[in-house]
Every structure is written in C-alpha cells, then in structure tokens.
Amino acid sequence: MSKVLEVNDLSVTFALRNSEVRAVNDLSFTLEAGETLAVVGESGSGKSQAFLSIMGLLARNGRTTGTAMMGDINLVGMRTSQLDHIRGKDIAMIFQDPMTSLNPSLRVKTQLSEVLVKHRGFDKDKATRAAVEMLERVGIPEPAKRANAYPHEMSGGMRQRVMIAMALLCQPKILIADEPTTALDVTVQAQMLDLFKSLTDDFGTSLVLITHDLGVVAGVADRMMVMYGGRAVEKGNVNELFYDPRHPYTLGLLHSTPHIAHRAARLDPIKGLPPSLEHLPKGCSFNPRCDFCFDRCLEERPPLMPLAGGREKACFYEGPLQTRKVA
Amino acid sequence: MPGITGKDQVLTAYANKLASLDAPKGRSLTQDALYRLGRNKAAVFSIVLLVLIVVVAFAGPYLVPWGYSQVDWSNIRKPPDFDAGHFLGTDQNGRDMLARVLQGTQMSLIVAFVATLVSVSIGVVYGAVAGYFGGRVDAIMMRFVDIMYALPYILFVIILVVMFGRNPVLLFVGIGAIEWLTMARIVRGQTLSIKEKEFVEAARASGVKPFFIIMRHIVPNLTGPVVIYATLTIPEIIIAESFLSYLGLGVQEPQTSLGTLISAGAPVAEVMPWLLLAPAAVLITLLFCLTYIGDGLRDALDPKDR
Amino acid sequence: MLAYAFRRVLSAIPIALIAVTACFFILRLAPGGPFDGERALPPTVLANLRAHYNLDQPLINQYFIYIWRLLHGDLGPSMVIDGFNVSQLIAIGFPFTLTMALTAFVIATAIGMLAGMVAAVYQNKWPDYVLVLAVMIGVLIPNFLMAALLQLWFGVYLRWFPAGGWVNGSWWHLVLPVTVLAWPHAGRISRLMRGSMIEVLGTNYVRTARSKGLGERLVLARHAIKPALLPVVSYLGPGLSYLLTGSLAVEQIFGLPGIGKYFVTAALNRDYGVVLGTTILYMFIILALNLIVDLVYAWLDPKVRYR
Numbered sequence: 001m002s003k004v005l006e007v008n009d010l011s012v013t014f015a016l017r018n019s020e021v022r023a024v025n026d027l028s029f030t031l032e033a034g035e036t037l038a039v040v041g042e043s044g045s046g047k048s049q050a051f052l053s054i055m056g057l058l059a060r061n062g063r064t065t066g067t068a069m070m071g072d073i074n075l076v077g078m079r080t081s082q083l084d085h086i087r088g089k090d091i092a093m094i095f096q097d098p099m100t101s102l103n104p105s106l107r108v109k110t111q112l113s114e115v116l117v118k119h120r121g122f123d124k125d126k127a128t129r130a131a132v133e134m135l136e137r138v139g140i141p142e143p144a145k146r147a148n149a150y151p152h153e154m155s156g157g158m159r160q161r162v163m164i165a166m167a168l169l170c171q172p173k174i175l176i177a178d179e180p181t182t183a184l185d186v187t188v189q190a191q192m193l194d195l196f197k198s199l200t201d202d203f204g205t206s207l208v209l210i211t212h213d214l215g216v217v218a219g220v221a222d223r224m225m226v227m228y229g230g231r232a233v234e235k236g237n238v239n240e241l242f243y244d245p246r247h248p249y250t251l252g253l254l255h256s257t258p259h260i261a262h263r264a265a266r267l268d269p270i271k272g273l274p275p276s277l278e279h280l281p282k283g284c285s286f287n288p289r290c291d292f293c294f295d296r297c298l299e300e301r302p303p304l305m306p307l308a309g310g311r312e313k314a315c316f317y318e319g320p321l322q323t324r325k326v327a
Numbered sequence: 328m329p330g331i332t333g334k335d336q337v338l339t340a341y342a343n344k345l346a347s348l349d350a351p352k353g354r355s356l357t358q359d360a361l362y363r364l365g366r367n368k369a370a371v372f373s374i375v376l377l378v379l380i381v382v383v384a385f386a387g388p389y390l391v392p393w394g395y396s397q398v399d400w401s402n403i404r405k406p407p408d409f410d411a412g413h414f415l416g417t418d419q420n421g422r423d424m425l426a427r428v429l430q431g432t433q434m435s436l437i438v439a440f441v442a443t444l445v446s447v448s449i450g451v452v453y454g455a456v457a458g459y460f461g462g463r464v465d466a467i468m469m470r471f472v473d474i475m476y477a478l479p480y481i482l483f484v485i486i487l488v489v490m491f492g493r494n495p496v497l498l499f500v501g502i503g504a505i506e507w508l509t510m511a512r513i514v515r516g517q518t519l520s521i522k523e524k525e526f527v528e529a530a531r532a533s534g535v536k537p538f539f540i541i542m543r544h545i546v547p548n549l550t551g552p553v554v555i556y557a558t559l560t561i562p563e564i565i566i567a568e569s570f571l572s573y574l575g576l577g578v579q580e581p582q583t584s585l586g587t588l589i590s591a592g593a594p595v596a597e598v599m600p601w602l603l604l605a606p607a608a609v610l611i612t613l614l615f616c617l618t619y620i621g622d623g624l625r626d627a628l629d630p631k632d633r
Numbered sequence: 634m635l636a637y638a639f640r641r642v643l644s645a646i647p648i649a650l651i652a653v654t655a656c657f658f659i660l661r662l663a664p665g666g667p668f669d670g671e672r673a674l675p676p677t678v679l680a681n682l683r684a685h686y687n688l689d690q691p692l693i694n695q696y697f698i699y700i701w702r703l704l705h706g707d708l709g710p711s712m713v714i715d716g717f718n719v720s721q722l723i724a725i726g727f728p729f730t731l732t733m734a735l736t737a738f739v740i741a742t743a744i745g746m747l748a749g750m751v752a753a754v755y756q757n758k759w760p761d762y763v764l765v766l767a768v769m770i771g772v773l774i775p776n777f778l779m780a781a782l783l784q785l786w787f788g789v790y791l792r793w794f795p796a797g798g799w800v801n802g803s804w805w806h807l808v809l810p811v812t813v814l815a816w817p818h819a820g821r822i823s824r825l826m827r828g829s830m831i832e833v834l835g836t837n838y839v840r841t842a843r844s845k846g847l848g849e850r851l852v853l854a855r856h857a858i859k860p861a862l863l864p865v866v867s868y869l870g871p872g873l874s875y876l877l878t879g880s881l882a883v884e885q886i887f888g889l890p891g892i893g894k895y896f897v898t899a900a901l902n903r904d905y906g907v908v909l910g911t912t913i914l915y916m917f918i919i920l921a922l923n924l925i926v927d928l929v930y931a932w933l934d935p936k937v938r939y940r
Contacts, residue, residue: 057840060756080849088846095844100837105859105933114855115845166845474651566775570882573777574897586777593781593886597789607778614773 004173004206005031005054005091010066010076012046012053012230021277023049025230026066028304031174036200036207038221038238040214040253042274046230047210048096051176055093056083070173089119092167096179098159102151108135108162109147115169134165138195157188161195168199175200176208181216193220214257218242226250229275229285232304236311246313248292251321284315292317363627370623373616380613384432393423395430396581407601416601418591427583428605432613434584438499439564443557445503450510450556451549455541457511458518469515472508498577502567506560513552518545555624562617569610585610641927645920653703656912657696660905686712686906699909708910711899719910726892727914730884733811733891734876741815742822742872746865749826753861754853756831768824771816776879780813780886797887810887814879818872825865833861859933866929870922877915 012024024046031037041047053064054075068075070090075083087093095101103111112134113127122130128147135143138161151159160180167175177196181189197220200207209221217224217238224241226234226249234247245251252270272289275281281288284297294317302314364370388395398420407416407424416424457468521527522545530540569586571577573593578584585606592603674682683689687698702709708719752764774782787793787809794808833839834857842856843849881893892911899907 055844057843059835084846084848086846087844093844095837095841097837101841103838103842103856103860106855110855114847114851118845118847118851163841166841474648474655562773570775570777574882574885576900589778589781593777593784596781596785600785603781603785607782610778611774615769618769618773 002033003030004033004070006067006069007050007054008067008069010050010053010064010068012049012058013063013065014059015061015063019278023062023230023277024053027227027230027232029225029232029235031206031208033173034201034204034206035222036197036209036220038217038224039208039210039227040212040217040224041227042212044274044277045227046277047227048178050227051093051178051208051210055087055091055176056080057093085119088115088172089170090172091174091176092170092172093176094160094163094167094178094180097183098156098163099183101163102159104151106150107147108149108151108154112147112162112166112169115166119170131165131169134169135162137199138162138165138168139191140165157184157192160184160188160192164192164195164199168203168205171203172205174206174208176210178210179212180209182211182213189216196220214242214253226253229280230277231285231314232312233286233315234311234313235304236307236309240309240311245321246307246311247315248290248317248321249286252289292319292321361627364623367623367627369619370627373619373623376612377616377620380432380609380616381436384429384436387429388426388433391423391426391429393426395426395583396422397426398422406599416599416605418599418602419595424601424605427588428585428609431583431585431588431606432609434578434582435565435568435586435610435613438568438578438584439561441496442499442503442506442564442568443560445500446506446560447510447553447557449504450507451514451546451553453507454511454514454516455518455545455549458515459522459537459541459545461519461522465515469512472511475505475508498571499564499568502564502571506564510553510556513556514549517549517552521545521548555621558617558624559621562614562621565610565613565617585613637931638928641924645924649917649920652916653700653913654696656909656916657699658692660909661692661695686710703913708913709906711906712904719906722895722907723892723910723914726890726895729889730877730880730891730893733807733884733889734814734873734880736807737811737814737818737880738873738876740811741819741876742869744815745819745822746826746862747823748819749823749828749865750830750853750858750861752823752827753830753834756827761827764823764827768820771820772824776813776817777882777886779816780809780883783809783813784887799887799889806887806889810880810883810889813883813886814876817879818876821868821872822865825868826861829864830857830861833857836860863930863933866933867926869929870919870926873922874915874919877918 007030008028010024010027011022014021014023027046027050029037039047039051049058049062052058053062054068056075056078058064064076066076070086073086075086075091078086102108109128109131112131113122113124116122116127116130117124120127132143132147135147140146140158140161146154146158151162154162160183164180180196181192184192193216196207196209199205207220209217211217221238224236224238225232226241226247228249234241234245234250241250242254245254249270256269270289275285275288283299284290284293284302287293287297290297292315296316300316302316304312304314306312418424418427453468453472457465518541527540527544530544535543565585568577568584569589572584572586573590575590578587580587588606589603589610592599592606596603680689687695690698699709706720708723710718711722748764748767752761755761771779784797788795788797795806799806839852839856842852847855880891881896883889884891884893885897895907896911898904899911
C-alpha cells in the first residue's frame, strides 16, 4: 500500500485577545491509499481543527505549523490560490451539519456542477449531467428533478447525500468526513455509512472519518487514531483497539459507548469533563480523569510510543487495563 | 431621523439577548454592559466630552460677558476677536456668537431631552399595554405601529409643524411623539416574555390590577433597552430639531438653537465663515460623542460583534 | 411567486387607505387654514373661497369628496398657488426630484455595496478603518450642514463646482447635491453590507464552498454576495424613500427646481391640497418600494415564498 497523506508535527494555534490556544499539538499520522482511518475523540480534542487546518479552512485567527505531504506537495502553508487546485479535486471534505453546509440561495445542481467546471473544465451542461449522475449514485430518487431543488426543500439525510455527491464528484484521493452522521436520524446513519463504504471502495478513495461515536467506527474503519487534548493518545488497527485497548482513555471511550459496552454490566462513563485547551493539566493531559494515573503522569507528558503490531500509545502505565471502580 | 444610528438593529439584538435569558435580568446585564463600556476608551472619552459640553452650555451663559440677544453696536460682523471679548466673533446684528452658540446648544439639548422623554414614555406604555393584554388588543395596536412605519417620517414632522406651528415646545413634544415606534415594538416583545414569568403570574393570581403589574413588574425590567434607546434617540432628535430650525420651522428668533444658527450662518459663510463653523463644530462634536457612546453600548452588549 | 406577489399587493391596499385617512384628518383637525393670511380677507370673499374649495361642508363630506377624487386620480386644487392644481405642481416638480434621488440612489447603492464588501474582506485592516470613518462622517453630519460645508469648501474656496442654483441640463450643478444625498445612503448600505458579509463569510456553506477549491473570487461572487445582500435589499426601499424626502431639503438648500420648494411653502401656508397630495404621493411610492423590496427578497431567499 502507498501513502496518500503523511502528516508530521502538525500543530494548530488560535490567537485570542491576549493569549494563544493550541488546539492541535505535534500530530503525526499517515493515511494509506484506499483505507479508512477513524479519528476519535471528544469535542475539543482537536480532531476537527487538525483536518480543517490541512484543508486551509481554519478561522481567521488560526495558524498551522508542521507538514502535511500529499505526494511531494506540502499542504500546510500553501497559498490559498494554489491550494484551490487541490482541495475539492484531490482532497474533499464533508461537514458535520448538512443543514447549514449547503448554500441556501443556490440550487443543488449549481453547487454540484461548479466543482466540475472548476476542476475538470467541463462546460455547464456536461457538468450538470455529471452532477445528476452522481446524485443518482448516492441514492437520491428522481435526481434530475432534485437537482433543481434548493437545499431547504430537502431532508437532512438527503442533504448529506448531496454533500457526499459533491465531495466525490472529482473522485478525490482523500475524503475527510467530519462527524458526517451526527446530525442525522439513527436510521439514516447506518445507510449513510454503507454509502460511504461502497463509494470510497468504488473510487479507491481513502476515507478519514472524524467522529466521537465508536459505534460508527466499528463497522467502517480499518485503523483508528484516538485524540485527547489536541494530541494522539493511541493508534492502531480498529479490531485490536476495540478488543485490547492500551490507553485508559480508549478504554473509557469503549465503556461509555452503549453499543459496544453491552458485555459490561452497565455503562461506565469517563468521569469528569474534557479539559479546556487553555488550561491543560501538567504532565499527561488525561491525568485528572484517569483511573490508572500515578506520580509520573503528573509530572511528565507521555510521548507516543510504538508497541508491537504497528500500534502506538501515549501512556506510562504498563499494567493490565481493567476499569477500577471508584467507590 | 430613524435609522441614523442603527437604533433598530441594536435594540432588537439586545432584546433578543434578554429574551434568550431564563429570567429577566435586565439590570445585571446592563451593569455588566456598563462595566464593559467603561473599558471602551472612545466611549469614555465621549461621555466626558459630552458632560463637558452640557456643563458649559448650561453654566457658560453666566460667565460670558454678553447676553445671547444683546447687541454690541460697536462690533458688528466681527471675526473672532479676543480684545473686544467676542471669542467667536459677532453676527450681522452685533450679537456675540459665543453667547449665541452656548444658548443654542442649551436649547438643542433641552429639546432633545424633552422629546426623548416623551418618546420613551409613549413607547414604553404603548408597548407594555399591547404586550400585556395580548390577543386582539395587541394585534390592533401593533398594526397601527406598522402603518405608522409606512408613513414618510419627515412629512409627518412637517404636518406637525403645520399643527403646532409657532410653539417650539409643543413641536418637539410632537417630534418625540412620532419617535416611539421602535421602542414600542421592543417593549412589547419584552413584555410578552416577561408576563409569562412566575412573579407576574403570582401578582395576577393575587388580584393585582393590570396597571400596577405593568408599572411595578414589567416596566422596571425594561431599564436596559430604555437606556440604550434614549442614548440613540437623542442624536436623532438633535438632527431633526436642527433640520426643522434650519428650514425656519423650529426654534424662532431671538431664541436660537444649533440648527437656527447654522441656517443663519450658511448663506453668509462666504464672507463670515465663523457664523457657520462655530455652531457646526459644536453640533458635529455632539453627534459624534453621542454616537460613540451608542456604539460603545452596542459593543458592550454584544462583544462578539467586533 | 406570482401568488405571493398578489397576496402582498392585496395587503398593501388597506394600509394605503388607512394612511390616507389618517393624514387627511390630522391635517384638517389642526388649527389654522390656508386663508389665515397676514391680511384678513373680507368675510364674503372668505365664504366664497371656502365654498369653492368645499371647506364649508362637514369634514366627513370633505373626506368622501377627497377620496372620490383621489380614486379618479385627482389630487384637487392648490389653495394658495392660484390656477394650479396639485397634480400639475407634482408634474412640474416631481420629475426633477425623482431624477436626482434616483441618481443618488444608484450611485450610492453601488458604492455602498462595493465598499461594504471590501471592508468585510479586509476586516480590521486599513481599508476597513478608512471606510468606517467615511461612513461615520456621512451618516452623522445632517444633510443641510453637509450641504453648507460642501458649498463653502468646493463651491466657494476651491470653485470646483457651482455652490447652488440650476442651469437646465447641467449635471455639473448636480454634483454637490447628489453627493450630499448619496453619502449617508452609501454609508448605511456599506455598513449593512459589511456586517452581513462578515456574517456570511463565517457560515458553514462558505466554508463548504472554500473546501471545494472554487477560488476566493468565485466563493465571494457566487456563494457570499447573494445571501449577504438580504439585509441590504430590505433597506433599499426605506433608503430610497429617505432619499426622496431628503431631497426636499437638499433642493431647498441648493435652490433646485424640485417638488421640495412647493412642499415646504405649502406646509407653511397650510395649503391642504398640496401637503396632502405630496404626502399621498410619497406614501404610495414608499408602499410600492416596500412591495418591490419584498419581491426581490423572495427571489433572493427562496424560503420566504413559502411562508
């Protein structure tokens, strides 16, 4: 397998009025051709900001350092005008909220066909025909008619299908899906995941699935990266991570997901709240919430250390992981 | 005139914010806003300058050697002259411009204050009544407001001039009386949400009369919007007043206002520019101060705006 | 869309009628009349005059006579300017007023939108600050004062433009009055445009458009401008009516032959016919403008049509 994206030491900072907040810290990972990588974490873990920064879509006060290599092109620090030749064509993104992510004042076909006009040089008619075909592929009934609709005339699931169609128009090498199912009904979620799987397989597209829901990850992803406080804390094959988590946070996540925790007698949510990025604790960011925390964790931040089988974790605790019930 | 300071948007944003809070927290929100206003340098500077203008306008006439209608026969059409004691010169009739500008500023401020008071009172009462009684009363009352909005404001003013012609006080009460529309809308919206609160329910259940409920429970919760509204209305009224006076429809000689002075100074500005520039400078300063205060209030209320 | 337009037209009719009625009675119930001149007229002459203009009849009859005539497009006679009826005065003065106001409107709207857009794109950089200051000056300084200052500076000291007066067909004479009219309007438009543009540039759908690699120019032109126009468009109606009423004053100041001249004189002389006629004309224009704005709004924001 070949790498389509190699990210090294990616950091994202936001300038506030009098201070600076680091949303992502020294993040490194690779994405192989055709694979599905799940990026998992609570809100505020930096998972969305990391990928927005790669896409050049940070808010005005955001700054990115590090590298994100697509082949021999570094996406970080690229001029927007050059980035525009890549995003939408080789790397596409789907956003969390399909209700607000489509332009309410433009017809669906306009929003789809413009991608092909820009990146493939199609004329308007040809682009519209291709757009309608793509709508059909993502399972929209009467695509020719639907293409003329405005977004507000469609349901949430329908709009997310439109978003998927839009992202896949140019058959990108990488598709980043940021919480693509969170805003949808549970019944629609499964359909949507199937659709992702089959389309990315057809096009050979690598999928990055950003989510906080391990239930979503289970059926779809090949590999998984768990993020906490702006850093990756555990990486590895999905099956191995699910059955043998090595980081207490991963374990906590698994135990707080109803679908997966059914073996446990009851849900066992992680105690406490995600940390504020402005006031990360000293040492390991997870230490205030960790059941396995010991004195070293309070002083020193654990680096990401390789384990057997290509896995990595950022934790000093080497003993067996079992939820220790707090009295 | 309506819309000059963006009053509608500011008030609507503020009202939405109030409505989104769980309990009516008009005062604490206002205190919070005032604290932030205190950190806004432009606004604080404007407040100081405004206070200074007000004090000088009211105390100044006692310190100036000339009365505003007193004629100095030996100094007619004098440019500013320190030796003669005419710091801003004199007009065609030999009246001291400094004294006249002070008097004019005073008059403009009084008129603005009275008219604002009138419009606030009408707006609050009208909006509170419409909101409190709701239903058909509300529908009819607010429909009337809609129709008033559709009428050209300035024509209304001129019709008022026709009605109250030579009596400036009544005239400006009239101006105040047509400035209340926005206030009424905001107050109505507020009242609609406040009247659902427990303390109003409690008062109603114990048989308190609607008038007292409105006065005691609803109006006090409107302090915030009223303060902002008043701040933003004053410059509008000052402009309206000066415009009418400029057209010769407002304050009459020998009384004077900033508008009257500008109107007298404009035609002769070529030969006696000081007659135009002195009142113009005061008017512009006044308007800028009031607007910066208004802007400061808006920023204080809605910090995400900047 | 057509049904929507029809509904909106229907709902404007009662408003127009109520407004006409209100104006009529407010004006008539005011003390004083058109013949309270400086010289007292002999009683017989006065009675004849009053009979001629139907002023001797009960007010309610006068009202119905007025409405009846109005429905036939007759605004009645002027009571002060001999031999002219109101429609004639409007026909003489209004085209000029309209031309001037529309010129100012078009120029100011274009400049305002452009400036607001530039300020939004360069938010908190120098073009933004320059614009904010220009807007402040234009919006804050009342038009008569702005007129006086511009006359003094450009007309008298620099002698670039004529300070006042009118020579037929000379747009040179219109430069200063149009500037005075247009400046505040451009200011308000640009302020609205800046605000809504900043908001739109932060929306999810603009982020989507950027993620598609469309290029910043296309993102602005296709995805941002149309939704950002919504608040601006809703201001255009009131904006044009401010310009039309504002031009009454500007005409007065620059000595231009528009309807403002007649209107102010009429108000001072309690010439009911002219004041009422002009007011009604303006009201209809404002109602029509609001209607047009609503329709444009419905086109810009497809959701509105379904309410």
